[in-house]
Amino acid sequence: MHKVSVTLKFVSGAELLIKDEFRAQSSKKSGDLEFKHEVPAGTENAPLRMKELIENVRDNLVKGDKDQFYKDGKLRPGILVIINGSDWEVEDGPEYKVQADDVIEFISTLHGG
Amino acid sequence: MCDADTEHKPILDTRLERKRVPGKCIKCKTAKPNVTIRGCLYCKPCFVSASIVKFRGALKKSNGRIDAQRRQQHGVSDPQRLMVALSGGPSSTAMLNLVVDYQQSVTQRSGDFVQPPYADIVVGHIDESALFNVPEGAVRSIADGRTFCEASLEDIFSASTDRDVLLQIVRASMASEKQPQQQNGGGFSAQIIRDSDNHTPPRERLRQLFSALDSDTSRESLLDAIRTFLLVRLARAHHCAVLLLGDSATRIATRVVSLTSCGRGFSLPFEIASESSWFDGVTMIRPMRDFIAKEVAFFNRWAGYASVVVPTFTTSAPVHASIDRLSESFVVGLDRDFSSTVSTVCRTVQKLEPRAEALAACPCIVCGMPAEPDAQDWRSRLTVGQAAAPASSSAGFDISSHLCYSCQNILHFSESGDSGGLVLPGFCVERIRDHTVSRPSASSDAEQHEVLRRQVEQFFLNSDDDDDDN
Numbered sequence: 245m246h247k248v249s250v251t252l253k254f255v256s257g258a259e260l261l262i263k264d265e266f267r268a269q270s271s272k273k274s275g276d277l278e279f280k281h282e283v284p285a286g287t288e289n290a291p292l293r294m295k296e297l298i299e300n301v302r303d304n305l306v307k308g309d310k311d312q313f314y315k316d317g318k319l320r321p322g323i324l325v326i327i328n329g330s331d332w333e334v335e336d337g338p339e340y341k342v343q344a345d346d347v348i349e350f351i352s353t354l355h356g357g
Numbered sequence: 358m359c360d361a362d363t364e365h366k367p368i369l370d371t372r373l374e375r376k377r378v379p380g381k382c383i384k385c386k387t388a389k390p391n392v393t394i395r396g397c398l399y400c401k402p403c404f405v406s407a408s409i410v411k412f413r414g415a416l417k418k419s420n421g422r423i424d425a426q427r428r429q430q431h432g433v434s435d436p437q438r439l440m441v442a443l444s445g446g447p448s449s450t451a452m453l454n455l456v457v458d459y460q461q462s463v464t465q466r467s468g469d470f471v472q473p474p475y476a477d478i479v480v481g482h483i484d485e486s487a488l489f490n491v492p493e494g495a496v497r498s499i500a501d502g503r504t505f506c507e508a509s510l511e512d513i514f515s516a517s518t519d520r521d522v523l524l525q526i527v528r529a530s531m532a533s534e535k536q537p538q539q540q541n542g543g544g545f546s547a548q549i550i551r552d553s554d555n556h557t558p559p560r561e562r563l564r565q566l567f568s569a570l571d572s573d574t575s576r577e578s579l580l581d582a583i584r585t586f587l588l589v590r591l592a593r594a595h596h597c598a599v600l601l602l603g604d605s606a607t608r609i610a611t612r613v614v615s616l617t618s619c620g621r622g623f624s625l626p627f628e629i630a631s632e633s634s635w636f637d638g639v640t641m642i643r644p645m646r647d648f649i650a651k652e653v654a655f656f657n658r659w660a661g662y663a664s665v666v667v668p669t670f671t672t673s674a675p676v677h678a679s680i681d682r683l684s685e686s687f688v689v690g691l692d693r694d695f696s697s698t699v700s701t702v703c704r705t706v707q708k709l710e711p712r713a714e715a716l717a718a719c720p721c722i723v724c725g726m727p728a729e730p731d732a733q734d735w736r737s738r739l740t741v742g743q744a745a746a747p748a749s750s751s752a753g754f755d756i757s758s759h760l761c762y763s764c765q766n767i768l769h770f771s772e773s774g775d776s777g778g779l780v781l782p783g784f785c786v787e788r789i790r791d792h793t794v795s796r797p798s799a800s801s802d803a804e805q806h807e808v809l810r811r812q813v814e815q816f817f818l819n820s821d822d823d824d825d826d827n
Contacts, residue, residue, distance in 0.1 A: 275492070322650070324651055331655070357666040
């Protein structure tokens, strides 16, 4: 299946939710995580949206209790998403159509990470 | 960035000027927006400058109120030394940079000498490495060369900074006991012990104290209390009359729910106030009170300020791990679906005024916040408690009236270790001493009060009579 490669970043405590094996792939030396990730591209009728990408992250990258990242069809409140430097809420949020080489950043604003 | 104030153009108050341009930044009305805050779209440069203006507005408002108060009390209001409480988290990191930027922008204005808003800005940090893994030196690098004052959590147990006395809880039971045969009646009693009786290192003592508590809710409350005590002491030691705290609007709204749920309603107005002078000689200001967590995160990202993750007892824990965690989840969840929840809660609670009764109340010996005088009686009318087991030792004295409702809860649910009851730090003894010396008791228990005063004093007879810590 055709795949799309995106850059994922997890910072400000969001990195604590990600499986340890991805730390080795990270290009950052600090606690932050940054690595390339491949996700199955959608079809012409159903292109890959942020919603599917986040579900892919939950299934493949998030360790432990998945509810800490995604619950009831929504990203956990308090986790911000930045797509190519802009708040995802100005970019259609979960409906945003993911493009190759997008840089997608997850920031936790929760107290204590 | 420094001249955001001067660049800020006067806003023409016409309908045309205020009109939004769909899909464009609400300020410049030309750029593609990068962030949405409470339904308003901002581009990156407009968001950063709006944040600076907002911070300065909040800080100036607080400064104005404090200056007016000082002028009334002392006749003058010279610039004071300022301590910025820096945990290293996003909000305090943004606050430090914003206040330094403000100070510089005022002093660097061209031409005439302008008096800076503050005599000096120093950074105050509480090292929590005794309890949590924190990357070494990370917070110091945020302070970026400014005077960095540090205290460690375990300092509360180190004899070099406190007198070598400790307070050991003998009995802690919420059940009200009014049996006349019990000389030391009341649910909470304690005895003063000397640190030299036991050679436990301060870090170990601190860990023992926290591990004896029953829940992460209690641990977070006690950690808050210790952190506040140390910050106030640090500010006093460095002659800073003003202490800036980095509570964001999201944090304040969360604390309103969690403090109320923990039974801290009596002291709530002090703990979330924009300005509070509860602690003698140190005024606390919360200038980040108008920023929601999302604004802080975007501001730091775009202004290039790196912060660290400050762990707590419930880091990576499920939402039910503590009252604070659950309150945060509730508030943040509401704010996602109803985007002004946090600001509405904050604006509402900032109207809270402490009751005269709270202003006159004695500070709780554990948390230092006002303790409602009859917390124990009030509880006994509401709670069905089990009768307390007889105390193992009768050496203790009654401390019920020196504890706030919430700290009574914390002590009640704690476990006593093998070597006796929970051991509280020396500052609790200092606070009891302050109560007995400075606040004469009501005539009905004057005798008991005098007995307690004598008991406490004998521990201080051989100590140097240096400055008291609150």
